Structure formats: C-alpha cells, structure tokens
Amino acid sequence: MRPNASIEKRLDEIRARSALARLPAEYRAIEEAPQITRGDLAALIGIRLGALLPAASRSGDAALITDVRNHWASTWILAVARAGVMDPFANHAFQPRAVVRRTDLALAAGRLLLRVPRGRPAAALLGRRAAEVQ
Numbered sequence: 149m150r151p152n153a154s155i156e157k158r159l160d161e162i163r164a165r166s167a168l169a170r171l172p173a174e175y176r177a178i179e180e181a182p183q184i185t186r187g188d189l190a191a192l193i194g195i196r197l198g199a200l201l202p203a204a205s206r207s208g209d210a211a212l213i214t215d216v217r218n219h220w221a222s223t224w225i226l227a228v229a230r231a232g233v234m235d236p237f238a239n240h241a242f243q244p245r246a247v248v249r250r251t252d253l254a255l256a257a258g259r260l261l262l263r264v265p266r267g268r269p270a271a272a273l274l275g276r277r278a279a280e281v282q
Contacts (some may be wrong), residue, residue, distance in 0.1 A: 214241055
C-alpha cells in the first residue's frame with residue numbers, strides 16, 4: 149500500500165469511529181441488544197442506508213405519526229416513514245418501542261431493495277458518510 153493510501157485508509161477509519169461516537173448511545177447499543185425495536189430498525193435504515201431515502205420520498209406525502217416526539221430516533225423514524233420504507237399503523241402510531249416483527253423487517257428490506265440502483269449496488273452507499281453524521 150502506498151503511504152498516502154494507508155494514511156487515507158486510517159483517516160477513513162478515524163472518521164467512521166468519530167461519526168459513530170456522535171450518534172446516540174441507544175444507537176450504539178443496538179448491536180448488543182437481544183432484539184431490536186421498530187425505532188431501532190428505523191434508525192439503522194436512516195443512518196446506514198440514508199442515501200436511499202431521498203430518492204424514495206413520496207412527493208407531497210407527509211407522515212403523520214403521533215408517538216415518536218420524545219423517542220431518541222424520531223428524526224430517522226420520520227425520514228423512513230416519509231420515504232415509505234416503514235409505515236405507521238392505521239391509528240398513526242409508529243410504536244417505536246415495539247419489537248420488530250418478521251413482517252416489518254421483510255417489508256422494509258423489500259422496499260429498500262427496490263431503491264438500490266440496478267447494476268450499481270455500491271452507489272446506494274455513496275452518501276453513507278453524510279448520513280452517519282446527521
């Protein structure tokens with residue numbers, strides 16, 4: 149590896165650790181959790197795959213969600229809901245503390261896969277660094 153390339157790689161690692169440290173403690177705890185909640189899943193999608201969300205936004209569609217105002221992942225929950233990746237329930241509740249069901253995960257994964265550029269899956273992660281520090 150050339151010296152400049154190794155320095156650049158090291159800087160990228162430091163930037164990634166710094167971005168992770170700026171995220172809420174609840175986000176950093178997801179990896180160790182025995183199960184994840186709907187709020188956790190929305191945060192994972194919003195942070196790790198945020199580059200897919202703007203293209204997925206429903207034009208003129210605002211998500212009406214009544215129960216996320218004080219949740220640590222409210223920003224990402226609203227972004228994921230606006231993008232149509234995860235839906236609130238019929239009563240406009242997102243239930244961010246409810247454990248993710250298989251159907252929630254399957255629907256979100258399917259909707260995200262439809263957003264990945266055909267033939268260029270790496271392009272979905274191009275905006276990842278910017279999404280990590282939101």
